[in-house]
Amino acid sequence: MAKHTQVILIDDLDGSEASQTVTFALDGTTYEIDLSDENAKKLRDALQPFVKCARRADTGQSRRRRSSQRSSTLSREKSAEIRAWAKAHGHRVSDRGRISREILEAYEAAH
Template structure:
């Protein structure tokens, strides 16, 4: 017995039939919205003035800009003793693996607590 599966898109603005899914990003957050051709054209027209003047980011450039917040980065050239960080974390009830890389957030917390 054969089966056919159909996926019907619904326009997220007005509930009518959508014909496409549009992906866009603002402030490092990527969004998707299902739209009819008419609404998709309206969206593209409304951002066109910004797109025309913007720089395109590709691949690693996007990751570098969105990978982590500056406040959670450890200082460049920092030589924090990972065994001290692990010992401090255990003393304070923070689960940490015996091996592997420590999160920047944990290192910053250790530095703030021991400074």
């Protein structure tokens, strides 16, 4: 049986039809709000003077992203060691290419 699900966003500010979800943060809390294009522009315009004078914060998310990027550039020797360990412990791993996060996490947990 075919099923068609339609999601209609409602502007959280005025109840009209929304066209986008806007994410913003204040005082360490991240918020999402569904807004029409007009209300999204009003929000961005209102925040612009503050954004213009602000600096970007180094959030935990960006630190995690950088650390995961570092771990993805393993040396050939380390990659070979992880692949050999994975095969010896019954994990399916290719001889080339990227090593999956699950195998990396299992390897790190074992060592």
